[in-house]
Amino acid sequence: MARRLxxxxxxxxxxxxxxxxxxxSDGRLEVVVLExxxxxxxxxCGIPYWIAGEVKxxxxxxxxxxxxxxxxxxxxxxxxxxAVGLDLDRQRVQVAGAAEEWVGFDELVVATGARPVxxxxxxxxxxxxLGVQNLDAGQRVVDVLRGSxxxxxxxxxxxxxxxxxxxxxxxxxxxxxxxxxxAAEPMASLDPEMGAQxxxxxxxxxxxxxxxxxxxxxxxxxxxWVEAVHVADTAYPADLVVLGIGxxxxxxxxxxxxxxxxxxxxxxxxxxMAVADGVWAAGDCVEVRHRVSGQSAYVPLGTHANKQGxxxxxxxxxxxxxxxxxxxxxxxxxxxxxxxxxGLGLAAATEAGLxxxxxxxxxxxxxxxxPGAEPMSVRMVAESGSGRxxxxxxxxxxxxxxxxxxxxxxxxHRMTADELIQTDLAYAPPYSSVWDPLxxxxxxxxxxxxxx
Amino acid sequence: MARRLxxxxxxxxxxxxxxxxxxxSDGRLEVVVLExxxxxxxxxCGIPYWIAGEVKxxxxxxxxxxxxxxxxxxxxxxxxxxAVGLDLDRQRVQVAGAAEEWVGFDELVVATGARPVxxxxxxxxxxxxLGVQNLDAGQRVVDVLRGSxxxxxxxxxxxxxxxxxxxxxxxxxxxxxxxxxxAAEPMASLDPEMGAQxxxxxxxxxxxxxxxxxxxxxxxxxxxWVEAVHVADTAYPADLVVLGIGxxxxxxxxxxxxxxxxxxxxxxxxxxMAVADGVWAAGDCVEVRHRVSGQSAYVPLGTHANKQGxxxxxxxxxxxxxxxxxxxxxxxxxxxxxxxxxGLGLAAATEAGLxxxxxxxxxxxxxxxxPGAEPMSVRMVAESGSGRxxxxxxxxxxxxxxxxxxxxxxxxHRMTADELIQTDLAYAPPYSSVWDPLxxxxxxxxxxxxxx
Numbered sequence: 062m063a064r065r066l067x068x069x070x071x072x073x074x075x076x077x078x079x080x081x082x083x084x085x086s087d088g089r090l091e092v093v094v095l096e097x098x099x100x101x102x103x104x105x106c107g108i109p110y111w112i113a114g115e116v117k118x119x120x121x122x123x124x125x126x127x128x129x130x131x132x133x134x135x136x137x138x139x140x141x142x143x144a145v146g147l148d149l150d151r152q153r154v155q156v157a158g159a160a161e162e163w164v165g166f167d168e169l170v171v172a173t174g175a176r177p178v179x180x181x182x183x184x185x186x187x188x189x190x191l192g193v194q195n196l197d198a199g200q201r202v203v204d205v206l207r208g209s210x211x212x213x214x215x216x217x218x219x220x221x222x223x224x225x226x227x228x229x230x231x232x233x234x235x236x237x238x239x240x241x242x243x244a245a246e247p248m249a250s251l252d253p254e255m256g257a258q259x260x261x262x263x264x265x266x267x268x269x270x271x272x273x274x275x276x277x278x279x280x281x282x283x284x285x286w287v288e289a290v291h292v293a294d295t296a297y298p299a300d301l302v303v304l305g306i307g308x309x310x311x312x313x314x315x316x317x318x319x320x321x322x323x324x325x326x327x328x329x330x331x332x333x334m335a336v337a338d339g340v341w342a343a344g345d346c347v348e349v350r351h352r353v354s355g356q357s358a359y360v361p362l363g364t365h366a367n368k369q370g371x372x373x374x375x376x377x378x379x380x381x382x383x384x385x386x387x388x389x390x391x392x393x394x395x396x397x398x399x400x401x402x403x404g405l406g407l408a409a410a411t412e413a414g415l416x417x418x419x420x421x422x423x424x425x426x427x428x429x430x431x432p433g434a435e436p437m438s439v440r441m442v443a444e445s446g447s448g449r450x451x452x453x454x455x456x457x458x459x460x461x462x463x464x465x466x467x468x469x470x471x472x473x474h475r476m477t478a479d480e481l482i483q484t485d486l487a488y489a490p491p492y493s494s495v496w497d498p499l500x501x502x503x504x505x506x507x508x509x510x511x512x513x
Numbered sequence: 514m515a516r517r518l519x520x521x522x523x524x525x526x527x528x529x530x531x532x533x534x535x536x537x538s539d540g541r542l543e544v545v546v547l548e549x550x551x552x553x554x555x556x557x558c559g560i561p562y563w564i565a566g567e568v569k570x571x572x573x574x575x576x577x578x579x580x581x582x583x584x585x586x587x588x589x590x591x592x593x594x595x596a597v598g599l600d601l602d603r604q605r606v607q608v609a610g611a612a613e614e615w616v617g618f619d620e621l622v623v624a625t626g627a628r629p630v631x632x633x634x635x636x637x638x639x640x641x642x643l644g645v646q647n648l649d650a651g652q653r654v655v656d657v658l659r660g661s662x663x664x665x666x667x668x669x670x671x672x673x674x675x676x677x678x679x680x681x682x683x684x685x686x687x688x689x690x691x692x693x694x695x696a697a698e699p700m701a702s703l704d705p706e707m708g709a710q711x712x713x714x715x716x717x718x719x720x721x722x723x724x725x726x727x728x729x730x731x732x733x734x735x736x737x738w739v740e741a742v743h744v745a746d747t748a749y750p751a752d753l754v755v756l757g758i759g760x761x762x763x764x765x766x767x768x769x770x771x772x773x774x775x776x777x778x779x780x781x782x783x784x785x786m787a788v789a790d791g792v793w794a795a796g797d798c799v800e801v802r803h804r805v806s807g808q809s810a811y812v813p814l815g816t817h818a819n820k821q822g823x824x825x826x827x828x829x830x831x832x833x834x835x836x837x838x839x840x841x842x843x844x845x846x847x848x849x850x851x852x853x854x855x856g857l858g859l860a861a862a863t864e865a866g867l868x869x870x871x872x873x874x875x876x877x878x879x880x881x882x883x884p885g886a887e888p889m890s891v892r893m894v895a896e897s898g899s900g901r902x903x904x905x906x907x908x909x910x911x912x913x914x915x916x917x918x919x920x921x922x923x924x925x926h927r928m929t930a931d932e933l934i935q936t937d938l939a940y941a942p943p944y945s946s947v948w949d950p951l952x953x954x955x956x957x958x959x960x961x962x963x964x965x
Contacts, residue, residue, distance in 0.1 A: 073947070107880060107942045115884060116942075122882040125947075222941075363947050364940040385935050392939035401939050428559060430574040432567060460912060463945070466938045470922040473936055483824075483837050484925055486918045487844035487853050488816040489674075490559045490568075493915070495525070495577075495815050 063091040066377060067154060067166035069144045069314070071096030072103060072195075073366035074344025074373075075172030076131060081374025083135045090378065092136045093164065095156065097143040100196050102126040106363055108199035109223070112206070113230035119203070120196040144173070147318035149340065168339050168377050171315050171328060172370065175308035175345035175361045184279030188286040190302045193227060205301055206234065213237055216290045216299035217268075218276050220247035222393045224305030225259060229395055231303070232266040239297050240270045241290060247272070250391065251454050252406045254421065255440055258456040262398035271297075308361055310346045323348040325359035332383035334373040341377060343369035350386035353404045353451055353472055354413040360387050388472040389452075392462050399462030403469040404452030407442050416445040418513055420505040424498035426460045428490035437461040439502040441468075441478065448477040448510040453499070460492070467499055478507035515543040518829060519606060519618035521596045521766070523548030524555060524647075525818035526796025526825075527624030528583060533826025535587045542830065544588045545616065547608060549595040552648050554578040558815055560651035561675070564658070565682035571655070572648040596625070599770035601792065620791050620829050623767050623780060624822065627760035627797035627813045636731030640738040642754045645679060657753055658686065665689055668742045668751035669720075670728050672699035674845045676757030677711060681847055683755070684718040691749050692722045693742060699724070702843065703906050704858045706873060707892055710908040714850035723749075760813055762798045775800040777811035784835035786825040793829065795821035802838035805856045805903055805924055806865040812839050840924040841904075844914050851914030855921040856904030859894050868897040870965055872957040876950035878912045880942035889913040891954040893920075893930065900929040900962040905951070912944070919951055930959035 066082050068075045071094045083092045094101070102125045111119030128138040146155030146163075153163040177192035179185055189205060192198050206212055213236060217228045220242035231238045240247070240263060246256030247263065247270065260270050271292065280289040280296060289296040310327040312320075320336050321329040327348030328336055336342045344366035351358040368384055375382040392401035410417040419442040427434040435458025442452040453468035455461055471481050481503040488495050496504070518534050520527045523546045535544045546553070554577045563571030580590040598607030598615075605615040629644035631637055641657060644650050658664055665688060669680045672694035683690045692699070692715060698708030699715065699722065712722050723744065732741040732748060741748040762779040772788050773781040779800030780788055788794045796818035803810040820836055827834040844853035862869040871894045879886040887910020894904040905920035907913055923933050933955040940947050948956070 104880065104882070104942065104947065106940070106947075107882060110883060110942055116882050117884075226941075362940065364938070364949075367947055368935060383935075387937045390937045390939045392941045392944055394941065394943045399944075403937070403939070428556065430556075430559060430568050430570075431562060432569075460915060463912060463939060464915065464918065466916065466949075467918045467922055469937050469939065470919055470926075474922075474926045483820060483835075485839045485842045485855070485921050486816070487842045487855070487915060487921065488558070488814065489678075489844045489846065490556065490562055491846045492844055492851075495556065495558075495819055497816075497918075 063089060064167040065091040065093060065165065066168045066170065067164060068092070068094040068170040068172060069154060070172035070174055070344065071101040071138060072172070072174060072344070073363045074370035075170060076102045076126065077367045077370025078170045078172065078341070078343055078374040078377070079131070079136050080134065081371050082377050085375065085378040085380065088135065094136055094138045095142040095144050095154070095164065096138060096140050098195060098197055099140050100124060101128050101131055101138060103196050104363065105195055108193045109226035109230040111199060112202055112227070113233040115233070120200060123196065144314055147314050149318050149337070152339070169341065170373055171336070171340070171342040171346060172344045173311040173314060173346045176311045177304055178307050178309055179304065180306065182276065182278045184281050184287065187279050187281040189300065190279055190287050190304065192304045193223060194308060202303065210300070212300040214239070214299050215301045215303065216241060216297055217303045217305055218290065219304065219306035220270070221249065221305060221307055222391060225263065225393055225395050227303045227305055228263050228268045229266060232268055238268040239299070240268050241274045241276055241292055241297065242270065242272050243275045245272055248400065250406065251402055252408065252419065252440060255438065255454045255456050258398060258438065259395050259400055262395040266396040308345065310359065312346050315342065315346070323357045327359045332385060333376045334369050334384060335376065341373040343373045352386045352388050356413065358387070358389070360389060362391065388469050390465060390469040392465060397458065398456055399458065400456045401462035401465035402452065402454040403465050404450065404472045405442060406452055406454065410442055410451045415451060417442050417451055418445055418506065418509045420502065420509050422498065422502045422505050424501055425494060426458050427492060428494055431490050435459060437498050439498045441502040441506040443478050443506045443510050445510060445513055448479055448507055450476055450478055450481065464499060478503040478510065482507065515541060516619040517543040517545060517617065518620045518622065519616060520544070520546040520622040520624060521606060522624035522626055522796065523553040523590060524624070524626060524796070525815045526822035527622060528554045528578065529819045529822025530622045530624065530793070530795055530826040530829070531583070531588050532586060533823050534829050537827065537830040537832065540587065546588055546590045547594040547596050547606070547616065548590060548592050550647060550649055551592050552576060553580050553583055553590060555648050556815065557647055560645045561678035561682040563651060564654055564679070565685040567685070572652055575648065596766060599766050601770050601789065604791070621793065622825055623788070623792070623794040623798060624796045625763040625766060625798045628763045629756055630759050630761055631756065632758065634728065634730045636733050636739065639731050639733040641752065642731055642739050642756065644756045645675060646760060654755065662752070664752040666691070666751050667753045667755065668693060668749055669755045669757055670742065671756065671758035672722070673701065673757060673759055674843060677715065677845055677847050679755045679757055680715050680720045681718060684720055690720040691751070692720050693726045693728055693744055693749065694722070694724050695727045697724055700852065702858065703854055704860065704871065704892060707890065707906045707908050710850060710890065711847050711852055714847040718848040760797065762811065764798050767794065767798070775809045779811045784837060785828045786821050786836060787828065793825040795825045804838045804840050808865065810839070810841070812841060814843065840921050842917060842921040844917060849910065850908055851910065852908045853914035853917035854904065854906040855917050856902065856924045857894060858904055858906065862894055862903045867903060869894050869903055870897055870958060870961045872954065872961050874950065874954045874957050876953055877946060878910050879944060880946055883942050887911060889950050891950045893954040893958040895930050895958045895962050897962060897965055900931055900959055902928055902930055902933065916951060930955040930962065934959065
């Protein structure tokens with residue numbers, strides 16, 4: 062009998078692991094995937110654009126590979142199956158159901174993902190207080206917006222990436238959007254001067270943005286549906302509430318089985334994505350190594366999930382791959398503003414025990430004399446003394462944000478600002494000033510390092 | 514008396530050197546710049562967009578810093594002055610004029626730039642056979658297009674970067690454009706399958722593109738103005754001809770003075786941009802080290818000129834900076850097609866004595882389900898055996914080409930395809946597929962390396 066690889070979770074990480082293993086083992090490994098929903102390999106990141114109406118044919122359009130397509134590749138995908146217990150000694154996983162039922166394995170991949178943070182606040186369980194963490198959740202929001210209940214006012218709680226994207230989406234649908242955010246500015250991963258640009262962009266879209274506004278509860282109507290969001294003494298009326306206050310690792314199964322987790326409760330793996338003998342983990346349920354801070358971090362993103370799943374699948378089938386960590390790159394859009402960051406902001410750098418300086422330059426997305434040139438801010442953080450780059454933030458017009466990848470590679474290689482100045486970046490008037498905005502920022506921060 | 518820094522050439526390299534030196538020396542160095550034209554610090558790269566009518570207020574709009582601005586920074590800019598002799602022993606430069614006149618120096622920066630290649634063909638000196646190498650040349654083209662002579666048919670000779678940009682510009686003006694190109698496809702720095710996309714993009718703009726068409730001469734009318742371009746037995750009627758067949762180092766002054774030049778006749782410098790004791794060179798008149806091939810190369814681009822000038826200016830004033838070479842990054846636009854490359858194409862890699870494999874992927878500029886997603890091809894060349902990346906080429910829709918900078922940094926750090934796969938590039942649906950197109954290409958070429 063073939064050895065069995067059992068994968069818990071059929072989204073990015075799980076299906077990447079399953080696909081690699083199935084392809085590489087060429088039938089010598091039985092690959093079984095347990096997925097609690099009815100979907101595989103979908104883009105949760107696409108949900109805001111589906112809700113906005115920008116992506117038609119959701120949720121199907123967001124599915125990269127269907128269960129049928131995976132099955133055609135020899136993977137035994139079992140939908141609607143929830144793993145509820147993990148017995149490492151007997152190498153088996155218990156699945157939910159009326160009768161006790163176990164599925165055995167020789168190799169196990171835990172890819173249980175993340176779940177949205179739902180703070181324990183009065184009224185949190187009211188109707189119409191929704192998340193957007195997966196396709197079923199997205200469908201619920203779409204159903205409410207299409208349903209018979211009149212929805213005019215929507216409150217978005219949290220202004221991280223998901224909150225910002227949902228605010229944009231709901232504004233695009235012509236709704237009255239209120240964003241309630243605990244921190245001083247949206248997107249706490251940015252330094253406040255950059256976050257302020259996001260707030261302004263959301264305001265330009267028509268959203269009302271309230272910062273330093275901690276939600277204390279939800280008022281509920283007689284039918285159990287949400288009616289307002291409370292912040293201190295203020296009640297913001299809302300026909301629908303979208304929660305965008307982040308996610309946490311769905312690692313309870315692993316914790317209960319005694320697998321190691323870190324401070325974030327993300328599962329601890331080595332670079333090969335191994336957790337224990339024959340046990341692997343990947344995706345939004347694991348912690349990763351942050352290459353800039355040198356510390357463990359919880360960075361749940363589809364891009365890491367895919368890579369980690371692939372690495373696990375290769376190693377399970379006798380290959381040698383490693384996931385070398387992250388530098389903390391992320392990107393989003395807030396109306397006409399493109400936003401991205403990588404590495405550490407000034408506050409995060411200080412928190413990580415690093416002495417740092419930061420500078421911001423105001424540049425343009427093209428040569429300044431081109432008619433399509435739009436403003437573009439680049440903020441760069443460098444280590445005092447060494448000048449090593451610690452983080453970069455970008456906010457600007459069309460073509461600004463994806464340049465963060467250059468900064469990501471610079472951090473990856475522990476470049477100094479002085480080194481980045483000399484690199485051979487592409488220049489032509491429709492794309493850049495002759496000194497690339499990133500190099501302008503590098504020049505400024507390099508001077509600040511020298512003058513410090 | 515203050516020591517004198519004399520700079521020959523007042524464009525990117527020369528003025529960068531002069532500006533750095535003036536700022537850093539704080540008046541202890543007299544900085545004199547000899548410039549033959551009436552302009553300083555201008556963007557020759559912007560000329561096609563000025564001619565297209567996209568940039569208004571040319572040529573002034575293309576000037577980054579005027580002579581007056583430089584003078585306000587303490588630089589003695591002397592316009593309309595052509596250096597005709599260099600006497601290293603007596604540390605002086607002869608300038609053109611009725612009487613013999615010399616300008617002495619303690620330190621010299623040779624930043625004499627490039628001049629367009631003008632092949633010695635019958636009729637090459639006819640009226641209306643023009644280049645676009647500097648603002649005066651650009652002005653002549655604009656003058657012809659605005660003048661009393663009817664211009665309907667324009668022939669562009671050469672389909673490198675300048676030729677492609679000029680073809681685009683002239684199409685934008687509604688002219689009948691014929692592109693005549695010696696090689697099999699436009700942009701010989703690309704592999705032919707990518708160059709074919711450029712040809713198709715120019716055709717979509719309305720240009721007639723003839724490849725493998727070597728120009729043999731120009732027919733001239735009774736008034737001495739060009740009437741047609743000859744390619745073998747064919748005469749392509751033309752009221753105006755734009756030459757885009759590249760440039761060569763304007764290094765004769767240096768050669769005559771006995772300064773070292775390389776195979777391209779570009780001046781040879783060390784990493785500090787020093788040529789000899791007290792003599793420096795920078796910009797389009799120098800050779801550089803190509804970090805991928807390991808060989809000397811002639812890569813005349815404003816971006817290198819600015820960096821080299823800055824490095825020279827720092828070193829002249831007691832600082833320590835070095836120009837670490839190039840990886841051969843370039844970018845342009847052909848109508849709706851963005852094009853870029855870095856490093857070596859497959860042919861160039863083979864020519865450089867490297868054994869290489871190449872793969873191309875067809876990706877999209879955004880997540881495939883986003884309505885704005887446009888096709889994007891990435892071609893990647895890697896060294897056989899090691900998998901080290903040697904070159905990347907990109908052609909695609911909006912947002913495609915500037916991603917070449919990621920590849921440029923990967924080449925800079927001698928990354929393998931396998932290493933690039935694992936890097937932390939930004940993903941959100943409006944910007945990328947979850948596997949970035951560059952990483953898709955890296956996966957494909959990594960497999961090709963393993964399977965070879």
